[in-house]
Amino acid sequence: MFVFNSVMMSLLSVYSLLTIAEQYASAGLLSQISNPVIRIAVSFMLLDLTLYFWHKANHMFNFLWMFHQVHHSDPSFNVSTAFRLHLVELLLTAGLKALYIIVFGVDKAVVIISEAVITVFVIFHHMDVSVPGEKWLGRIIIVPYLHKAHHSTLREEHDHNYGAVFSIWDHLFKTIIEIRPAEIGLRYVKTQDFMALFLLGFTRFQSSRH
Template sequence: MWLLFLTLILFVILIKAERSMPFLKDPPRKVLESYRTNFKLFMFNEIALAILSIESIYLLVDVFSGYGLLSGMADGPVKYLLAFVLMDLTLYSWHRSEHIFKFLWGFHQIHHSDACVNVTTSVRFHTLGLILVVAVKALFFIVMGLNSALVLYFESIMTAFVILQHANITYPYERHIGKIFIVPQLHRLHHSRALSQRDKNFGVVFSFWDRIFATHLDAVPEGIGLSYIERPSYVQLLKMGFINAADGIGDFFRTTRRTYSALNQFLHFNN
């Protein structure tokens, strides 16, 4: 509940900032349509996740808190900072995977379908996409051997960054701050219609992962959104995620069968 309250407070502040000093001058009707669709998705996901009790996955963290890779380190700022940096690297890797694998992209493209990036875009996600990322975070905490109290702190920081980086605003020294952290200017490019720009700037909190792994780009986006998705309703977005994800699973099994067949032919030929 506290996380929902934090999210709503940031929404109010940043929506007001977007209205008074927007970076992209989108037509009011277009922005309003984006707000409506995104808030409907947000409410649907909140209800769905509450029904599924997905946050209960984090209860597993306490069971394994003494057995992970960092369990031998003394609790303190060094351990917490190291864990947070490693978690951000994990989410950077997951985010790249969502763009590489068709199954994951089937869900993640819902987030990219918004034709005008604004603060509400930060909650425009497919329900199953959210469930998967929660599972990734839970697995990270288990592997690292961290206690569940850190989940609350890390999730608060991550949520604040995700909301802020989608805001349609600019502010002083943004480019300088962007050398360390993901700022709206960098993440806005990630929502470009151009594939060469969309597959850049995957960072969640820190921008140096993109620099290290050569996915950093500082440029002006060539349009926003996806050219093949125009003005969908939130129901259409949910259906689209399932359909495309199913296609992705089908491609995976077809590729597996072809690989298995080719391997059999190779072994038979050599025998």
Template structure:
């Protein structure tokens, strides 16, 4: 009963946060739009509903049993190392976030993973609904990766829940089209991914697409030299270079893309393979 109550209030809080961002980004837009709002938002939310159903379905047969197994048999790195409980939570949080950075980079490198992740990058505009727009196949694969994180790292259920709750809010926030005061964003980006930072990652330009992979903490891009900040938002064309027509991003084509024999998909993957680069670390305009 307590767990169900926490889930309810967590979902309510998340819904309120998304709703607030949705309104604020329309009052203070960071980037101009290319597509009419209603049709695009409806498409993104439909993709999001399918992804959400997939995530919920994968928790019961995969993630939850692995969590119980790891706890029962004390599996994973953090359970093997003697340390205070608070330190275990902090390290678990950081390890989850870092390995998600690695997973995101893998999605831009491995052809099979890119077929699904490319659907997220098809969006011709970028706002809070893009943060929910992930192909259901990508979420199914991510559930398997999440199980590996739990099993190998030794992440306890409370740490996982805390990280996931903050992560999903962060993902919606940094995909949003909300124009923050430059000084505020300059401070925020020292610690977390922000709208200007992640907007660069959704650029059609290969060197910009191949940057800013962090999903919550921005430290991992700084660590690996993949951070790129000083790009004016007005200079960014959002989406994939090979899929810039509205006909390319319909709901039907978005859902079918991972299974389609489309040479443009392979070509778009080549644009992401630039390796670790010396990113531009100065602040964006």
């Protein structure tokens, strides 16, 4: 799934986003900010906020959860979990990012930097490790113990901690939870091969989501 997604996203998503950024960088809302450092910082914060709401929407709306459940179906929690994503979810996310680039006028360099930083953080917070000072760091960024709670089998636990990089959005919008989940994954998902997971994305969600 990692290889398949990487090839598809390299061919479709990254190239498309860079092409869109090249065309719309000077036309969006952020083009009014002359200082490049401030423009990059504001752009990244707004992107992270956008991804927070997008992630939350993937849990709230049944159509989006159908695809997002593939990510949550991993019965373990490790770096490979970060790449267990359904192709349709990846394409929808790319579409959201494209809209974001057009509205705010994000240039190619910022797109590359943002994608790199977010990818590193996504890998980081799927690592099943304890981080020194994680309680303090967790007030600012998403650390593994916070995201592990997001992968709990219990819906009342996994419908929290939506942040991609910053945890400040979860604190601000009251979606933060600090627990040690007893079990990871989705109990109703039994098969784990590539085709089964691909088809799972087109399967109506289970009401309990356990």
